Amino acid sequence: MELFPAIDLRDGQAVRLFQGDYDQMTVYSKSPVDVAxxxxxxxxxxxxxVDLDGAKDGVLVNFESIREIVxxxxxFVEVGGGIRDEDRIRQYLDLGVGRVILGTIAVKEPEFLEEMVRxxxxxxxxGVDVKDGFVAVSGWKEVTDREGMEFCRYxxxxxxxxxxxxxxxxxGGLKGTNLEVYKQLSQIKGLQVVASGGISFAEEITALKETVYGAILGKALYDGLLDLETAVELAK
Known part of the structure; x- marks a missing residue:
């Protein structure tokens, strides 16, 4: 299983939000490059x-930090946050980013998504963000009528x-991830699923590697609940 330690960028700093809330932000480092x-x-x-400024305001405040890291x-670096047009996709890919992540626009503009995938x-x-089984967009503030599992099949x-x-x-809750949903997602053949949200314990790494392609590690690393070296060994 591939592990993806997460760095959320805001104003050139490495931060974490609690459940996507910009008012519940913790700054962990003034140098994202050092964290990387x-x-x-x-x-x-x-x-x-994740470029949080890009996601919120559509501006490239953190491009230099991303460029330096890449x-x-x-x-292998994947980048998300506020990618709303092909120019931004090209900017990141030309930089050497391995994969760009589309979020809200993938839900709201399926024709654009399909063209970019082609x-x-x-x-x-x-990025498929799900609340109570349904896809949420616009910084998780708007819950759509698209069922999460059905959207992944599409x-x-x-x-x-x-x-x-x-x-x-x-x-961001540090109370564990939703292991059951990843078991269900593993039944969608031909789709690489990266688990994200709440992964906090070593035993979850062991369980997830039986079902998914990858896992994102965030707050548990920053708060010392998970040791990255241990997680890397467990994911092998």
Whole structure:
């Protein structure tokens, strides 16, 4: 199983939000690049970057931090947050980003999503954020009538190869992830599922590696609940 330590970027800093709430933000480092170096030193091969300014305001405040991380380190980097047009996709891919993650626009503009998947294939992933079984968009403030599992099947059918699936209720809570939903998602053949939201314990890494392609580790790493070196070994 691939592990993706997460770095959320806001105003050039590494931060974490609680359940996507910008008013519940903790700053962990003023240097996201240093955080990335620490993750690499502990065995990380991948990184999951989220541009929170891009997601909120559509601005590229954190582009230099992302550029430095991508160009200075030999890591597979996936980036999400506010990617709403092809120009932004190209900017990131030209930089050397391995995969860009589309969120709200993937739900609201399916024609755009399908065109980007046709053009960029496996370099396009979709973030599927789910609340009470239904897909949520616009910073998790708007819950749609799209059922999460059905939406993932649709994504597989149009050629999306990787989905980052987050159970919003578990995000940032340090109380464990939704293992049952990932068992269900593993039945969608041909789709690489990355588990996200609430992964907090070593035994969850062991359980998830039987069902999913990857897992994102966030607050549990920053708060010391999970040790990255241990997680890397368990994921092998």
């Amino acid at each position: 170096r620490q993750f690499k030193a502990k065995g990380a091969k991948n990184l999951h970057l 160009t200075d380190m030999d890591l 053009k960029y294939k496996e370099k396009i992933a979709v 994504l597989r059918d149009i050629g999306v190869t990787t989905v980052i699936y987050t159970d919003i209720s578990r995000d």
